[in-house]
Amino acid sequence: MAKPKQIIRPEDITICESTQQMISKARRDGVELFFDRAEELKPCPIGADSACCKHCSMGPCRMNPTDPYKRVGVCGASIDTIATRNFGRMVAAGTAAHTDHGMAMLELFRGVIEGTITDFQIKDHLKLGEVAASLDIETDGREIKEIAADVYRELEKTYTQVEGEIPLVKRVPAKTLETWRREGIVPRGAMREIMEMMHRTAIGVDQDYENLTKQISRTALADGWGGSMVSTDISDILFGTPSPVEITVDMGVLKEDQVNIIVHGHEPNLLEAMMVSTAAPSLQQMAAEAGAKGINLVGMCCSGLEVLSRHGIPHAGNFSSTEAALVTGAVDAMTVDIQCIKQDLHKVAGCYDTVFVTTNYRAKIEGAQHIELDEHDPLKCTDEIVIKAISRFKNRSHPIEIPRRVGRGVHGFSHEYIKYMLGGSFRGGYEPLNDNIINGRIRGVAGVVGCTNPRSKQDFSHVELVKELIKNDVLVVQTGCSQVALAKAGLTTPGAAALAGAGLAEVCETVGIPPVLGLGSCVDNSRILMAVAEMVKTGGLGESIADLPVAGCAPEWMSEKAIAIGQYFVASGVFTVFGHTFPITRETKFEKLLFEGLASKGLGSWGFADDPYEMARLMLAHIDKKRQALGIDT
Ligand code: XCC
Ligand code: SF4
Numbered sequence: 001m002a003k004p005k006q007i008i009r010p011e012d013i014t015i016c017e018s019t020q021q022m023i024s025k026a027r028r029d030g031v032e033l034f035f036d037r038a039e040e041l042k043p044c045p046i047g048a049d050s051a052c053c054k055h056c057s058m059g060p061c062r063m064n065p066t067d068p069y070k071r072v073g074v075c076g077a078s079i080d081t082i083a084t085r086n087f088g089r090m091v092a093a094g095t096a097a098h099t100d101h102g103m104a105m106l107e108l109f110r111g112v113i114e115g116t117i118t119d120f121q122i123k124d125h126l127k128l129g130e131v132a133a134s135l136d137i138e139t140d141g142r143e144i145k146e147i148a149a150d151v152y153r154e155l156e157k158t159y160t161q162v163e164g165e166i167p168l169v170k171r172v173p174a175k176t177l178e179t180w181r182r183e184g185i186v187p188r189g190a191m192r193e194i195m196e197m198m199h200r201t202a203i204g205v206d207q208d209y210e211n212l213t214k215q216i217s218r219t220a221l222a223d224g225w226g227g228s229m230v231s232t233d234i235s236d237i238l239f240g241t242p243s244p245v246e247i248t249v250d251m252g253v254l255k256e257d258q259v260n261i262i263v264h265g266h267e268p269n270l271l272e273a274m275m276v277s278t279a280a281p282s283l284q285q286m287a288a289e290a291g292a293k294g295i296n297l298v299g300m301c302c303s304g305l306e307v308l309s310r311h312g313i314p315h316a317g318n319f320s321s322t323e324a325a326l327v328t329g330a331v332d333a334m335t336v337d338i339q340c341i342k343q344d345l346h347k348v349a350g351c352y353d354t355v356f357v358t359t360n361y362r363a364k365i366e367g368a369q370h371i372e373l374d375e376h377d378p379l380k381c382t383d384e385i386v387i388k389a390i391s392r393f394k395n396r397s398h399p400i401e402i403p404r405r406v407g408r409g410v411h412g413f414s415h416e417y418i419k420y421m422l423g424g425s426f427r428g429g430y431e432p433l434n435d436n437i438i439n440g441r442i443r444g445v446a447g448v449v450g451c452t453n454p455r456s457k458q459d460f461s462h463v464e465l466v467k468e469l470i471k472n473d474v475l476v477v478q479t480g481c482s483q484v485a486l487a488k489a490g491l492t493t494p495g496a497a498a499l500a501g502a503g504l505a506e507v508c509e510t511v512g513i514p515p516v517l518g519l520g521s522c523v524d525n526s527r528i529l530m531a532v533a534e535m536v537k538t539g540g541l542g543e544s545i546a547d548l549p550v551a552g553c554a555p556e557w558m559s560e561k562a563i564a565i566g567q568y569f570v571a572s573g574v575f576t577v578f579g580h581t582f583p584i585t586r587e588t589k590f591e592k593l594l595f596e597g598l599a600s601k602g603l604g605s606w607g608f609a610d611d612p613y614e615m616a617r618l619m620l621a622h623i624d625k626k627r628q629a630l631g632i633d634t
Contacts, residue, residue, distance in 0.1 A: 008035075008039060010023040010024055012457065013035050013454070013457065013458065014035075014320060014457060014458030014459060014460075015457060015458065015459045015460045015463065016250075016317065016320075016321060016458055016459050016485075016488060017403065017405055018250055018251035018252070018317065018321070018324070018403035018405050019251075019317065019320065019321045019324045019458060021401075021403045022251070022321075022324035022325070022327040022328060022401075022403065023035060023324065025327050025328075025401055026323075026324070026327045029327065029351065031327060031348060031351045032344075033323050033324065033327075033344075033348070034320075034323060034342055034344065034454055035320075035454050038454035038455060043455070045065065046062050046063070046065060048581060048583070049065035049083075049583075049584070049585045049586070050082070050083040050086045050087065050583045050584050050585060051063040051064070051065040051068065051079060051082065051083065051585045052082070053073055053077060053082040053085065053086070055085065055201070055202060055203050056075070056203040058073075058074040058075060058203075059073060059074055061073035061074055061075075061077070061082070063079050063082060063585070065585045065586075068585045068587060068588050069588075075203060075204060077207060078207075079585055079588055079590075080209040080588055080589045080590045081207045081208075081209060081212075083209075083583075083584045083585050083588060083590050084209040084212045084213060084216070084590050085201040085212065086583065087216060087563070087583060087584060087590075088197050088200070088201045088212055088213075088215065088216045088219070089197070089198070089201050090560040090563040090564070090583065091197065091216050091219050091220050091560075091563055091564045091567050092194050092197040092198055092201075092219055093560040093561075093564075094220075094223065094559065094560040094561040094562065094563050094564025094565065095190065095193070095194055095197075095219050095220060095222060095223035095227065095564045096194050097338075097339060097559075097560070097561050097564075098223045098227045098228045098231065098522070098523055098561060098564065099158075099159065099190040099194070099222065099223060099226060099227025099228075099230075100227070100362075101227070101231050101266055101267060101338065101339070101523060102158070102226075102227035102228060102229075102230040102231035102234070102523065103159055103227070104267055104269075105230065105231050105234040105235055105238070105267070105269075106152065106155060106156065106159075106230060106234055108120060108234070108238065108269060108375055109148070109152055109234045109237065109238060110152055111375060111376070112148075112238065113145055113148045113149050113152055116376060117375050117376055119273065119276075119375070119376075119377070119378050119379065120238055120239075120269065120272070120375070120378075121238070122144060122148055122237055122238065123237070123238060123239060123240050124236055124237050124238075124239075124240050124241050125144060126241075127233070127236045127237050127241045127416075128144065128147060128148060128151065128237045129147070130416075131151055131233050131237065132147050132150065132151050134168075134170060134171055135150075135151065135154045135155075135167055135168075135170065136170070137150045137151060137154065138150075148237075151237075154167050155167060155168075155230050155233070155234070157189065158189065158190055158222070158226045158227065158230050159189055159190050159191050159226075159227075160189055160191060161188055161189035161192070162188060162189055162192050163188050164188060165186045165187070165188065166186075166187045166188065166189060166190070166222060166225065166226050168225045168226060168229050168230070169186060169187075169225055171225070171229075171530065171533055172225060172533060172572075173533055173536040173537060173543070173544055173545060174543075175536075175543040175544035176533075176536070176544040176545045176546070176572065176573055179544065179546075179573075179601070179602040179603065180221070180571075182602075183214060183217070183601060183602075183603070184214055184218075185214050185217040185218040185221060185571060186218070186221070187218050187219070187221045187222035187225070187226060189222070190222040190223070190226050190227050193215070193218050193219040193222045194219060194222070196215060196219075197215050197216070197219045200212060200215055209589060209590045209593065210593060210597075213590075213593055213594075213598075216567060217567060217568075217570075217571035217598075217603070219564075219567075220564050220565075220567035220568040220570075220571055221568050221571050221572070223564045223565070223568050224525065224526060224529055224565070224568030224569070224571075224572065225526070225529065225568070225572075227523075228522075228523040228524075228525060228526045228565075229526035229529070229530075231523040231526075232520070232523055232524050232526045232527060233526075235268050235306065235523075236414070239268055239272055239306075239310055240310050241414050241416055241417075242309035242310050242411075242412035242413070242414045242417070242520060243412055243414065243417050244410050244411070244412050244413060244417065244513075245308075245309070245310075245311070245312040245410070245411060245412040246312060246408065246409075246410055247308050247312050247314070247315065247408070247409055247410070247411045247412075247487065247492075248314045248315070248406050248407065248408055249308075249314065249315045249316070249317070249406070249407045249408075249409070249484055249487040249488055250316070250317065250403070250405045250406050250407045250487075250488050251316055251317060251321070251324070251325055251328060251402060251403040251405065252402065252403055252404050252405045252406035253296075253298055253314035253315070253316055253406060254296065254298065254316060254325070254328055254330045254331065254402045255293070255294075255296045255330075255402075256330060256400055256402055257292065257293040258287075258292050258293050258294045258295060258296040259287050259290070259292045259294070259295045259296065259332050259386075259389050259390050259393040260296045260298060260330050260331050260332050260333075260389075260393075261274065261278065261295065261296065261297050261298065261331075261332060261333045261334075261335070261385070261386065261389050262298050262299070262300055262316060262325060262331050262333070262334045262335070263297070263298070263299050263300070263303050263304065263307075263334075263335050264299070264300040264301050264303060264304070264322055264334060264335070264336050264341065264345075265301065265302070265303045265335075265336050265337035265338055265339060265340075265341060265359075265360075265363075266301070266302045266303055266337060266338050266339045266340070266521065266522075266523075267303065267337050267338060267360070268303060268306035268307060268310075269373065269375060269378065270303065270335065270337055270359055270360075270373050270378075270381075270382070271297075271299060271303050271304075271306065271307045271313070272307070273373065273378035273379060273381070273382045274297055274335070274382045274385070274386075275297060275307070275311065275313070276378075276379060276382070277379055277382035277383050277385075277386045278295040278297045278382075278386060280379075280383070283295065283383065283386050283387070283390070286387065286390050287390050287393070290390050290391075290393055290394040291393075291394065292390070292393050295386065295389075295390075296314075297313060297314075298313070298314050298315065298316045299313050299314070299315050299316070300315065300316050300317060300318070300321070300322055300325065301318060301319055301322065301339075301340050301481065302339070302340070302480060302481075302521035302522050302523075303337065303521075304316070304484075305479070305480070305483065305484070305518075305520055305521040305524075306520060306521050308411055308412075308518075309411055309412040309414075309518065309519070309520045309521075309524075310412065312412075315484060315487070317484060317488075318451075318452050318458075318459075318480075318481035318482075318484040318485060319340055319451050319452050319453075319481045319558070320452040320453070320454060320458040320459075320481075321458075322341075322342065322345060323342065323344065323345060323348045326345065326348045326349050326351075326352055326354055327348070327352070328400060328401055328402050328403070329352045329396075329398040329399060329400040329401065330400045330401075330402050331349075331352070331354045332354065332355060332389040332390070332392040332393045332396075333354065333355035333356070333357065333385055333386075333388055333389035333392060334349055334354055334355070334356050334357070335357045335358075335359050335385055336356075336357070336358055336359070336363070336365075337358075337359050337360040337363060337373070338360050338362060338363045339363075339559075339561070340451075340559065341363065341365070343365055343366075345365075346365050346367060346368040352398050353392060353395075353396075353397060353398065354392065355369070355385070355388045355389055355392050356368055356369065357369050357370070357371050357385055357388075358370045358371075359371060359372060359373045359381060359385075360372070360373065371384055371385060405488070407487050407488040407489070407490055408487075408490070408493060409486075409487040409490070409491075409492030409493050409514065409518070410492060410493060410494060410513075410514055411483065411487065411492060411517075411518035412518065412520075413477070413513075413517040413518060413519050414519065414520075414527055415519070415527045415528075415530040415531040415534065418433070418517065418531060419531075419534060421511055421513065432538070433445075433475075433535065433538075434535060434538050434539070434540050434541055435540075436503075436507050437535075437541060437549060437632070438540050438541070438632050440473075440503060440632070441473065441503035441504065441506060441507050442473055442474070442475050442503060442504055442507060443472060443473040443474050443501075443503070443504075443549065443620075443623055443624075443627070444474050444475075444548075444549035444550055444551065444620075444623035444626070444627070445474065445475045445476075445477060445531075445532075445535075445548075445549070445550045446469050446474045446475070446476050446477070446550065446551050446552065446553065446619055446623075447476075447477050447478070447479070447525070447528045447550070447551075447552040447553070447569070447574075448462060448465060448466050448469070448476050448477075448478055448482050448486075448552075448553050448554075448555070449478060449479045449480045449482050449483075449522070449525060449528075449552065449553070449554050449565070450479075450480050450481065450482050450522070450553075450554030450555070450556065450557045450559075450562045450565070451480065451481050451482075451554070451556055451557050451558045451559055451562055452481050452485065452556045452558070453556045453557065453558035453580065455558075455580060455581065456555075456556050456579070456580045458485075458556070459485035459488065459489070459556075460612070461555035461556050461579050461580070461611070461612040461615070462482045462485035462486060462555055462556060462612075463485055463486060463489045463491070464612035464613065465553060465555050465579075465612035465613075465615050465616050466478075466486055466491060466516055467491070467499060468612065468613060468616035468620075469616055469619065469620075470491075470496070470499055470500040470501070470504060470515040470516065471499065471500065471501055472501055472616070472620055473500065473501035473502075473503045473504040474504070474619070474620070474623065475504060475507075475515060475517070476515060476516045476517065477517045477519055477528055477531065478492075478516060478517065478518050478519060479518075479519050479520055479521060479522055479524050479525050479527070479528065480521060480522040480525075482554070482555075482556075483516075483518040483519075486516050486518075487518065491514070491515070491516045492514050492516050492517075492518055493514055494508065494509075494512055494513060494514050495514075496514050496515055496516060497509055497514065497515050499515070500515040522561060522565065525565050525569075528552075528569075529568075529569075529572060532545050532548055532550055532572070532573075532574070533545065535548055535550075536548065541630060541632075542626075542629075542630055544573055544602065545572050545573030545574060545604075546573030546574075546599070546602055546603065546604055547573075547626065547629070547630065548573070548574075548626060549622075549623040549624075549626040549627045549630070549632075550574055550575075550623070550626075551574065551575045551576070551577065551618075551619035551622050551623055552566075552569045552574050552575070552576040552577070553576065553577040553578070553579065553615050553619060554566060554576075554577075554578050554579065555577075555578075555579035555580070555612055555615055556579060556580060557578055557579070557580075562578075563583065566578055566606065569604060570594075570598060570603060570604040570605060570606055571598075571603050571604070572603075572604065573602070573603055573604045574604040575599075575604050575605055575607060575618075575619070575622040576604060576605075576606055576607065577606075577607035577608065577609055577615050577618050577619060578606065578607075578608055579608075579609060579610065579611075579612070579615055580610060582606075582608040594606040595607065595608075607619075607622075
């Protein structure tokens with residue numbers, strides 16, 4: 001492998017000390033990481049501003065981002081058309097990712113109901129009942145399987161329905177839904193919305209940025225209140241709704257004297273099956289005979305967060321640390337399924353003889369070994385991987401260097417749990433959330449979520465932003481790679497209340513929660529939607545989500561999925577800030593629409609900032625503005 005050329009100091013690349021240590025080791029080992037390529041491969045400035053179009057072979061057409069209205073494309077497309085279409089396709093792709101993931105969960109659920117899949121069960125009957133009730137499905141005196149079959153049939157409409165409204169809009173606060181209906185952005189079905197988005201962004205179709213933006217919102221809402229929410233609900237039904245659990249994160253969770261298996265990706269079924277395999281006495285025995293003290297199952301990225309939230313399985317790190325974990329030399333096997341899997345993981349794994357396996361038919365990597373997970377016989381796949389990992393353990397031939405750091409925290413805060421913890425309802429019980437917002441102990445609620453990105457110092461903006469927010473009495477809820485950054489920094493422990501403002505600290509101490517609540521993986525952003533919907537329904541904080549003193553942020557985002565998430569939060573009424581880059585041309589009508597225009601229609605709005613203190617300032621200003629409008633400006 002080519003030696004990395006530049007010598008940027010690891011501490012300028014990431015604040016994660018384990019990753020720093022592994023960057024240094026990779027350099028000594030002559031192993032190239034994605035950080036090195038990010039340095040070498042500068043982003044195209046025109047592409048970064050979304051000022052180019054390659055939707056047909058009359059182009060590609062490049063605009064001038066510093067003088068955006070100077071030129072139009074060969075077909076006459078304006079900068080607003082071009083940037084809006086590009087944005088729309090990002091939303092379509094992100095929505096497709098989450099909804100296809102949700103579809104896979106739904107298929108698994110169907111197999112369980114029909115009895116063709118027997119290794120997974122309906123575990124959380126309570127959640128099934130709640131989901132059924134929210135869909136107006138009768139539960140009294142009915143068999144679990146009957147209720148489940150009805151839930152399945154209803155949720156399938158999220159995807160396949162061609163007219164009407166997706167079923168889960170039943171959970172949207174009335175006034176928010178009214179706004180969507182007025183704007184014509186209630187999703188019909190995810191497949192239809194994604195298809196229409198792709199159609200309307202093709203050459204010569206929709207060339208009115210405002211009209212396009214409506215379809216962008218409708219598509220994104222089919223993700224948030226559709227595919228992602230289905231994924232969360234079904235995963236909870238099958239694997240259990242999370243409740244607070246003590247967790248460990250960071251590379252120190254790898255064990256030199258054990259067989260280390262990392263599961264990285266997004267669908268929880270593989271990890272659930274892997275939990276069964278690694279606990280099997282026969283495989284434990286095999287590991288012991290190979291000289292191992294045990295089999296150490298560890299997650300990464302969102303797969304890891306699903307099982308961290310549900311079962312407290314240790315987590316080795318977020319997106320920017322996946323290669324670095326391999327550099328320890330301690331990983332005996334890494335399995336990957338879908339999403340956020342860098343193609344070079346295969347290569348880096350090869351440098352350390354780590355067994356690297358793709359497991360999903362829809363995500364193979366050229367040259368990588370593929371052992372498919374078949375839900376009808378999941379242990380066949382996971383047993384085989386464990387056996388391969390044990391064999392790699394036995395034949396370890398690389399020096400091992402495991403960073404010592406282990407972060408601790410309490411995670412697994414489903415919205416159901418938050419509701420329960422704060423008094424059985426968001427208001428009217430014991431010190432509930434809404435009351436504490438109204439009396440000013442809690443200034444507002446912020447979702448800090450999303451990826452890490454080698455274009456910005458790993459974890460830095462996540463951690464600094466969250467510190468600013470809690471210091472200012474804003475309760476933080478988290479999903480995705482962001483919460484791993486905060487867990488590593490120790491901010492997800494109840495003790496972190498010491499870093500919060502006096503009001504928030506008092507609430508955290510009374511209830512016994514951290515000021516930063518980890519809610520799960522990225523599809524679990526739907527839990528945040530449910531929480532804000534609950535806040536509206538509880539009363540006292542306005543009539544629509546747009547009235548709430550809440551804000552969202554993805555400070556180090558990188559994936560198209562993040563744009564889809566951002567757009568569904570904005571369309572739901574939340575002010576949402578993205579950090580470091582924003583994929584549009586500034587000083588355009590489309591920018592004005594996203595940053596100001598949507599809010600005037602009763603939706604939320606986008607914000608952008610380059611550093612975490614500015615992100616915090618924007619979010620606090622918005623929260624204060626909403627408090628003022630509600631007359632609770634204390
Ligand atoms: Fe991927 Fe979900 Fe982003 Fe992390 S936060 S880099 S999308 S793993 Ni989802
Ligand atoms: Fe150029 Fe128009 Fe074709 Fe885009 S669609 S590449 S702007 S000619």
